[in-house]
Amino acid sequence: ASIDTPDAATVVFHLSQPDVPILTAMSDVNAAIVPAAEIKAGSIGTKAVGSGPFKLDKWDPNAKEVLSANKDWAGGATGVDGIEISVLPDEAAILAAMRTKQIDFALLNDPLVATLVPKEPTLQLNRVPVxxxxxxxxxxxxxxxxxxxxxxxxxxxxxxxxxxxxxxxxxxxxxxxxxxxxxxxxxx
Structure with missing residues (x-):
């Protein structure tokens, strides 16, 4: 088994045997490609490392994340200048923040809280399978x-x-x- 990198944007895995679920396994966060220097520095999981559509500007694990559009992202313009992700203590707090327009959307996992949304004239509930x-x-x-x-x-x-x-x-x-x-x- 070996790994080749024929160019700056390609990686080729030569496996010693077939591995059907390899793509699924590699799509998980545990298989993220990160710079070797970050691994050596021991900073994985303590600061933002990535090349996606947004850059992490601020991170308070118990309050919020602030992201700005990554103008160098290979995928092109994101369509928004940035995103602010609020960390709220529970789903009742999430619903309260939605009622007062402090947040624009949320994921509700508690079905009891979700049943309250249709009673709110300014909110819309969208069900999606998980x-x-x-x-x-x-x-x-x-x-x-x-x-x-x-x-x-x-x-x-x-x-x-x-x-x-x-x-x-x-x-x-x-x-x-x-x-x-x-x-x-x-x-x-």
């Missing part, structure tokens, strides 16, 4: 889970639709016992 799933895993190496009948009884006793309706207000799809095809598990 590439996630929730699973209850039992450890079959510890008693009483070593017994197949116990695991089967637990599986039969769980009302999956009721769990979905209670935990996510019905937003989602019941699956099981096998994981449904998704971004990283879809065989097609």
């Amino acid at each position: 590439l996630a799933y929730h699973v209850l895993q039992l450890n079959p190496s510890r008693k009483p889970m070593t017994e197949l009948k116990v695991r089967q009884a637990i599986s039969c006793a769980i009302d999956r639709q009721e769990v979905l309706d209670t935990a996510s207000l019905g937003e989602g799809k019941v699956t099981g016992p096998l994981t449904i095809p998704a971004l990283a598990t879809d065989p097609t």
Whole structure:
């Protein structure tokens, strides 16, 4: 196995065996390409390093991030001069900030908070699917889970639709016992 860089914008991986999920694995933040000097300096995760459409101007992990358009970005103009990302303590605070127009948009993960948005005349709720799933895993190496009948009884006793309706207000799809095809598990 080896890696070649035939030009300044190309990297070629020569693998010793086929690795189907390599592109998915490399798209994760843990596989980000960063300057070797930053790794040696130990500054990864403590300051901004990147070449994307925005530059980090200010970062207070408990308050906000301020970004400005990166005029040198290879992708061209961003269409906005900058972005300010507020860090708010919880989703009730997010909703309050939206009501008072302190923020323009937000991601709400709590379905109970999200149900309040349609009641607000100046706010709009857009539902988008997420590439996630929730699973209850039992450890079959510890008693009483070593017994197949116990695991089967637990599986039969769980009302999956009721769990979905209670935990996510019905937003989602019941699956099981096998994981449904998704971004990283879809065989097609």
